[in-house]
Amino acid sequence: MSLDDRKLEVLRAIVEDYVETQEPVGSKALVDRHKLGVSPATVRNDMAVLEEEGYIRQPHTSAGRVPTDAGYRLFVDRLTRIKPLSPAERRAIERFMIGAVDLDDVVHRTVRLLAQLTRQVAVVQYPSLSRSAVRHLELVPVSTTRLMLVMITDTGRVEQRLVEMPGPVQDGDVWELRRRVNEKLAGQRLADTPPLVQKLVEDCDFERRAAMTCLASVLLETLVDRSEERLALAGTANLTRGGVLDFQGTLRPVLEALEEEVILLKLIGDLEPRTTRVLIGDENQIDNLRSASVVSSGYGPGTTIVGGLGVLGPTRMDYPGTIATVRAVARYVGDLLAQN
Amino acid sequence: MSLDDRKLEVLRAIVEDYVETQEPVGSKALVDRHKLGVSPATVRNDMAVLEEEGYIRQPHTSAGRVPTDAGYRLFVDRLTRIKPLSPAERRAIERFMIGAVDLDDVVHRTVRLLAQLTRQVAVVQYPSLSRSAVRHLELVPVSTTRLMLVMITDTGRVEQRLVEMPGPVQDGDVWELRRRVNEKLAGQRLADTPPLVQKLVEDCDFERRAAMTCLASVLLETLVDRSEERLALAGTANLTRGGVLDFQGTLRPVLEALEEEVILLKLIGDLEPRTTRVLIGDENQIDNLRSASVVSSGYGPGTTIVGGLGVLGPTRMDYPGTIATVRAVARYVGDLLAQN
DNA sequence: GCTGGCACTCCCGCTAATAGAGTGCCAGTC
């Protein structure tokens, strides 16, 4: 038996009411609040079917119905009415972001904004290094045998790292190294650099070979492999909304998960351009976040993606609203980056 | 009536037991667990006095006693037996910190280490800019009219900021600006720079005056005033230990406070060299953290302080252990910085 | 295929009763 239109309508009503009231919703309450044009008994029959199909369930016999993860899934995929952002929200975004002064600032403002608008936990990934291009590499001597390597990318990220040289380096050497490195790497996307770095060493004249090898290993190891991703987080206090009801009793597992960068990156990583992804319940594959949903989106100038951002909350969340907000913020940040 | 030795001993026993069991402690249990050499009745009399003096209280008639903030205060000030770190803990510190590769790494490892060892929320302040000295300033052209200003400090912090120039700048100009700025500011403590920056502008030849003015304003505004402090936070999941009993019901206010940089800075700021500060309950003057205590310490090379770090938990915390750990970690990080 | 009616189930909130822990006080002892 397939689901006719009315059954879908019933499902939508259940989701909407449950999200709002946080209480199992019964047949009577449903017909009262929504003009379904049929009697409670009919709705009950529909509910029985929806339950059999796995879209809703009863916490216990003779309680109202609650959506299952599958129910939310169906709701998000087929029943979501696009909810345009209110003018107030649009204004809020602009007011919040205006005057952002550098990348750090943009990211911090964004994450706070998201947390505030959605009233959930927000996560913003810094522009990913591997998807950025090198704008300039700078070498600064900090002692006779140590250089500070500073990399500036086109997305505004600045990464630095100390390089321990094999022996004392002269100003002239630094100059030469800087010239060569920039010549080869400036303008290249980070992801494409490893072979170029390799080549740099090979092409180097003998006397600077050792120094360049040092530099190259730091370049490879640090700027590409390690610490490649950074994150900002905000709004953890929002987890306590809705009492202890969401997240089955304890926040502990959720808070633990939020401390793991790897987990967060997984949640908001691997996104398709121009789409907003919704992971419901254990779709996110993370044990600690069984009862959480994640709405995420990639951002970047134009249709490219340089990083991800998103929002985490209880499965019982306002999907249409959250999706709209996340999408709008992602777009706004992308435009902001495009201006640089 | 003053407190004789036995009464103090009773207070200590109460604090220790309560911290361990999280339950109000009664006279009988006390004499059983500690060899006080007197009968429960006697202890009860002592308790009555301690209560009158405000060091302990009863949650309700005929329950055991619980320490008040004043009780903890007395305990920390006069009754704390110094608890040396276990060899395992020492090893843990070293194992954790070894291989830290740059400042970011050091700070992140430190905050995680603290959270893990104390099983509380940990906060680490990045070396404060105002207490750092400029090691080098670098100017990197990113377009014809924009420079990236990068500042490297002796504490390892690297700050960068985009500077919008009044007009196109040539390589030679950049060179000259860089030379002048470094000549004047390198080696200076950040706190001392404002007048020097002022001087830089005044001493500048006419043709570069406009550019230098621009640069100077960014130097002042950004590197000294704004974003001067950064923080790392870890271990929020530890707030959920001890159920909902600590923090009177909700974590909400605590989580909210932890999101405010200003508040955190206040908690671990203004520290005396070589001391560990303990703020108990509302001694910290922050409404949201009435039922929290903070143990903090300054760190830095030698006896100087370049930043603060600390731990936040319920007033009912293991003070001797936490104090020892915080102190040890602060010292370790200080030594680490001294090596650079 | 929809509806009204009805019996049934189960949760929730209320009250009452009980056990237990701990106290304060007092009279007695060293």
Place this chain on the structure above:
DNA sequence: GACTGGCACTCTATTAGCGGGAGTGCCAGC
């Protein structure tokens, strides 16, 4: 004078029992 054992008292936490109510499933009728 300080300490102790004994005792009555108070308050909490737990358990059990008992409607009220919301919601369901099913069935007969339209």
